[in-house]
Amino acid sequence: MxxxxxxxxxxxxxxxxxxxxxxxxxxxxxxxxxxxxxxxxxxxxxxxxxxxxxxxxxxxxxxxxxxxxxxxxxxxxxxxxxxxxxxxxxxxxxxxxxxxxxxxxxxxxxxxxxxxxxxxxxxxxxxxxxxxxxxxxxxxxxxxxxxxxxxxxxxxxxxxxxxxxxxxxxxxxxxxxxxxxxxxxxxxxxxxxxxxxxxxxxxxxxxxxxxxxxxxxxxxxxxxxxxxxxxxxxxxxxxxxxxxxxxxxxxxxxxxxxxxxxxxxxxxxxxxxxxxxxxxxxxxxxxxxxxxxxxxxxxxxxxxxxxxxxxxxxxxxxxxxxxxxxxxxxxxxxxxxxxxxxxxxxxxxxxxxxxxxxATASLDQQRDALARTLFDQLRTGTPDRSLMTEDANYFFDATALGDYRASLSPLGEPLAFEPIGKARLRGGFVNRNYRIRYKDRQLIAITYAEPGATGKFEQFLVMPR
Structure with missing residues (x-):
C-alpha cells in the first residue's frame, strides 16, 4: 500500500x-x-x-x-x-x-x-x-x-x-x-x-x-x-x-x-x-x-x-x-x-x-474519431481487438481491462475528447495524445498507431492529467 x-x-x-x-x-x-x-x-x-x-x-x-x-x-x-x-x-x-x-x-x-x-x-x-x-x-x-x-x-x-x-x-x-x-x-x-x-x-x-x-x-x-x-x-x-x-x-x-x-x-x-x-x-x-x-x-x-x-x-x-x-x-x-x-x-x-x-495545433479528425471509439470500448471493457496490434492485445490482459472498466465506466460519458499537440512519427507508429474532460477531472490518453486512417493501435494508455 x-x-x-x-x-x-x-x-x-x-x-x-x-x-x-x-x-x-x-x-x-x-x-x-x-x-x-x-x-x-x-x-x-x-x-x-x-x-x-x-x-x-x-x-x-x-x-x-x-x-x-x-x-x-x-x-x-x-x-x-x-x-x-x-x-x-x-x-x-x-x-x-x-x-x-x-x-x-x-x-x-x-x-x-x-x-x-x-x-x-x-x-x-x-x-x-x-x-x-x-x-x-x-x-x-x-x-x-x-x-x-x-x-x-x-x-x-x-x-x-x-x-x-x-x-x-x-x-x-x-x-x-x-x-x-x-x-x-x-x-x-x-x-x-x-x-x-x-x-x-x-x-x-x-x-x-x-x-x-x-x-x-x-x-x-x-x-x-x-x-x-x-x-x-x-x-x-x-x-x-x-x-x-x-x-x-x-x-x-x-x-x-x-x-x-x-x-x-x-x-x-x-x-x-x-x-x-x-x-x-x-x-x-x-x-x-x-x-x-x-x-x-x-x-x-x-x-x-x-x-x-x-x-x-x-x-x-x-x-x-x-x-x-x-x-x-x-x-x-x-x-x-x-x-x-x-x-x-x-x-x-x-x-x-x-x-x-x-496555443496547440489540431489533429486529423479521422484518427481522432477512431481513438474516441476505442476509448469508449475500453471504458466498458469490450475493445474491438481487431483495432489493436499484437503488442497492444498483449498489454490489455484481464487485469488491465478490468482496471480500465472498473475505473472509467463509473465516470460516464466525457464532456470532451480533445486532441493535444501534433501527430509525431516514432518507431514506425504515429503518436497522438488526447485530453478527456469530465465535470470534475481531466484524463489524458497517449496513443500510438500504425500509419494511415485505419492503422491499428499499438498503444492506448489512459491516465490522470
Missing part, C-alpha cells in the same frame, strides 16, 4: 541557498508538486531548482516506496531514462575532442552490420535523423523486455531492418540509434560506457549516478504504474540491458542539477561542445527538427530552452535548462503514468520565469 502523496516532505538545502527562493515561492513550489501528485495519483516526486547558476532548492515529496525507510529522501536516485541521452551524446563529443572519432564518421566505420551503415553518420544517430526504427516506442514494457538483452541483440532485431527513411530526410525519435552510439563509444574509448562517463563527467562534477538496471530495491524509489484510473501498482522492472545508452542512468535530482549548472557555466565539456549539442540539426531540405544532440531545443520567453524527458518502467522525468537565464528545474517521479513530472517542471518554470504559452 502506498501512503498519501502528502506524507511528510524532506528539504535538503542549506539555509543560505534556500533563501534565494522567498518563503512564498517555496510554498508555491510545494503547492505545485502537491497538486500534481494528488491529481495524478503519482506516489512521489523529487525536485531540484537552479537559479543564478546555483542549486537553491531540493526537496522530495510523498511515498518513495519500501526501499526508502525514513521518509522521502531528496538524495534518492530515480531512473532518469532518456534524459541520459545527453550524457551519451556528450561522450561522443569528448571522444571527438580526443581525435578518436568524428561526428560525421559513417556508422559503417564502427558498427558495419547496421542497415545502410555507410549512409548514416554519428551526428544523425544522436539527432534522431538516421532513419533507424525505434525499438521502444511504447509507454509500457512489451513481452520481449522480460528477458535480458545485449546491445548487439537490439541491433540484430531493429537496426538491421530497412530504414524508415533516408538519413537526414526526416526526424523520428529512435532509442535504437543511441544503442548504436553507445557501441561506438565503447569501441572508440576502449572502456565501458559508464566507466567513460564516470571518469570524464561524473567524478569531475561530484555526481554519483548508478546504472539504472541496478537502481532497484533497498535505497531506491519504487517505480509504479496504473491501468487507467485503477489502483497504483508496483511496476515490474524491465530485464537488464533494455535502456543502456538510450537511458542508462539513475541519479538524484541534485546530481542532475549539477550537470545543468555545468551546461550553464560551460564547464566539464569545452564551450564549443556545449554549443554543438545545443545547435538544432536541420534536415537535408533545411526543415527544422527542434533537436540537437541528445537534447530538445525550444524557447521560453524569447530565450533558448534546452530540455529532455525520460521514461523508464515505473519512472518519468523532466529536465529543463534555460542557460541565458541561468535557470534549471529537475522533476523526477516514481510513476510511468500521468503528467506529474511535466506539470511540476512547467509549473515551477512558469512560477519563476513566467511567460504566455502558445
Amino acid at each position: 502506498f501512503r498519501s502523496a502528502f506524507a511528510a516532505t524532506l528539504l535538503i538545502a542549506s539555509p543560505a541557498a534556500a533563501q534565494q527562493l522567498t518563503a512564498e515561492q517555496a510554498a508555491k513550489v510545494d503547492t505545485i508538486v502537491a497538486d500534481a501528485l494528488k491529481s495524478s495519483g503519482v506516489p512521489s516526486a523529487s525536485v531540484a531548482i537552479v537559479r543564478d547558476g546555483k542549486i537553491v532548492f531540493t526537496k522530495a515529496y510523498g511515498d518513495q516506496g519500501p526501499g526508502i525507510r525514513n521518509g522521502p529522501d531528496a538524495n534518492a536516485r530515480y531512473q532518469i531514462a532518456s534524459v541520459s541521452k545527453q550524457f551519451t551524446a556528450a561522450a561522443i563529443l569528448l571522444l571527438a575532442d580526443e581525435g578518436k572519432l568524428n561526428l560525421d564518421d559513417k556508422v559503417s566505420k564502427w558498427v558495419p552490420d547496421v542497415t545502410d551503415a555507410d549512409t548514416i553518420t554519428i551526428r544523425q544517430l544522436l539527432s534522431h535523423t538516421a532513419g533507424l526504427q525505434d525499438y521502444w516506442p511504447q509507454d509500457y514494457s512489451f513481452k520481449a523486455m522480460e528477458t535480458p538483452v545485449t546491445p548487439q541483440q537490439i541491433v540484430d532485431r531493429w537496426a538491421k531492418k530497412p530504414l524508415d527513411f533516408a538519413p537526414g530526410t526526416a526526424w523520428q525519435y529512435s532509442n535504437t540509434g543511441y544503442v548504436v552510439a553507445g557501441m561506438i563509444i565503447e569501441k572508440a574509448s576502449g572502456q565501458k560506457l559508464l566507466d567513460y562517463l564516470d571518469a570524464r563527467i561524473f567524478k569531475p562534477l561530484g555526481m554519483h549516478p548508478v546504472d539504472q538496471d541496478k537502481a532497484i530495491g533497498k535505497g531506491f524509489p519504487q517505480g509504479t504504474h496504473r491501468y487507467a484510473l485503477g489502483p497504483v501498482r508496483p511496476a515490474k522492472p524491465a530485464a537488464d540491458g533494455w535502456l543502456w545508452a538510450a537511458g542508462e542512468l539513475a541519479m538524484s535530482a541534485a546530481d542532475l542539477a549539477k550537470w545543468d549548472i555545468a551546461r550553464i557555466d560551460r564547464t566539464v565539456l569545452p564551450a564549443k561542445d556545449w554549443a554543438v549539442q545545443e545547435t538544432e540539426v536541420k534536415l537535408n531540405d533545411g526543415a527544422p527538427t527542434h533537436y540537437g544532440l541528445g537534447v530538445s531545443i525550444g524557447e521560453h520567453g524569447g530565450k533558448k530552452e534546452i530540455s529532455h524527458g525520460g521514461e523508464a518502467v515505473g519512472f518519468l522525468s523532466s529536465n529543463v535548462v534555460i542557460p541565458e537565464a541561468r535557470f534549471a528545474v529537475v522533476s523526477l517521479v516514481s510513476a510511468d503514468f500521468g503528467g506529474a513530472h511535466e506539470a511540476i517542471a512547467e509549473g515551477i518554470t512558469d512560477l519563476l520565469l513566467p511567460v504566455e504559452k502558445p
Whole structure:
C-alpha cells in the first residue's frame, strides 16, 4: 500500500541557498508538486531548482516506496531514462575532442552490420535523423523486455531492418540509434560506457549516478504504474540491458542539477561542445527538427530552452535548462503514468520565469474519431481487438481491462475528447495524445498507431492529467 502523496516532505538545502527562493515561492513550489501528485495519483516526486547558476532548492515529496525507510529522501536516485541521452551524446563529443572519432564518421566505420551503415553518420544517430526504427516506442514494457538483452541483440532485431527513411530526410525519435552510439563509444574509448562517463563527467562534477538496471530495491524509489484510473501498482522492472545508452542512468535530482549548472557555466565539456549539442540539426531540405544532440531545443520567453524527458518502467522525468537565464528545474517521479513530472517542471518554470504559452495545433479528425471509439470500448471493457496490434492485445490482459472498466465506466460519458499537440512519427507508429474532460477531472490518453486512417493501435494508455 502506498501512503498519501502528502506524507511528510524532506528539504535538503542549506539555509543560505534556500533563501534565494522567498518563503512564498517555496510554498508555491510545494503547492505545485502537491497538486500534481494528488491529481495524478503519482506516489512521489523529487525536485531540484537552479537559479543564478546555483542549486537553491531540493526537496522530495510523498511515498518513495519500501526501499526508502525514513521518509522521502531528496538524495534518492530515480531512473532518469532518456534524459541520459545527453550524457551519451556528450561522450561522443569528448571522444571527438580526443581525435578518436568524428561526428560525421559513417556508422559503417564502427558498427558495419547496421542497415545502410555507410549512409548514416554519428551526428544523425544522436539527432534522431538516421532513419533507424525505434525499438521502444511504447509507454509500457512489451513481452520481449522480460528477458535480458545485449546491445548487439537490439541491433540484430531493429537496426538491421530497412530504414524508415533516408538519413537526414526526416526526424523520428529512435532509442535504437543511441544503442548504436553507445557501441561506438565503447569501441572508440576502449572502456565501458559508464566507466567513460564516470571518469570524464561524473567524478569531475561530484555526481554519483548508478546504472539504472541496478537502481532497484533497498535505497531506491519504487517505480509504479496504473491501468487507467485503477489502483497504483508496483511496476515490474524491465530485464537488464533494455535502456543502456538510450537511458542508462539513475541519479538524484541534485546530481542532475549539477550537470545543468555545468551546461550553464560551460564547464566539464569545452564551450564549443556545449554549443554543438545545443545547435538544432536541420534536415537535408533545411526543415527544422527542434533537436540537437541528445537534447530538445525550444524557447521560453524569447530565450533558448534546452530540455529532455525520460521514461523508464515505473519512472518519468523532466529536465529543463534555460542557460541565458541561468535557470534549471529537475522533476523526477516514481510513476510511468500521468503528467506529474511535466506539470511540476512547467509549473515551477512558469512560477519563476513566467511567460504566455502558445496555443496547440489540431489533429486529423479521422484518427481522432477512431481513438474516441476505442476509448469508449475500453471504458466498458469490450475493445474491438481487431483495432489493436499484437503488442497492444498483449498489454490489455484481464487485469488491465478490468482496471480500465472498473475505473472509467463509473465516470460516464466525457464532456470532451480533445486532441493535444501534433501527430509525431516514432518507431514506425504515429503518436497522438488526447485530453478527456469530465465535470470534475481531466484524463489524458497517449496513443500510438500504425500509419494511415485505419492503422491499428499499438498503444492506448489512459491516465490522470
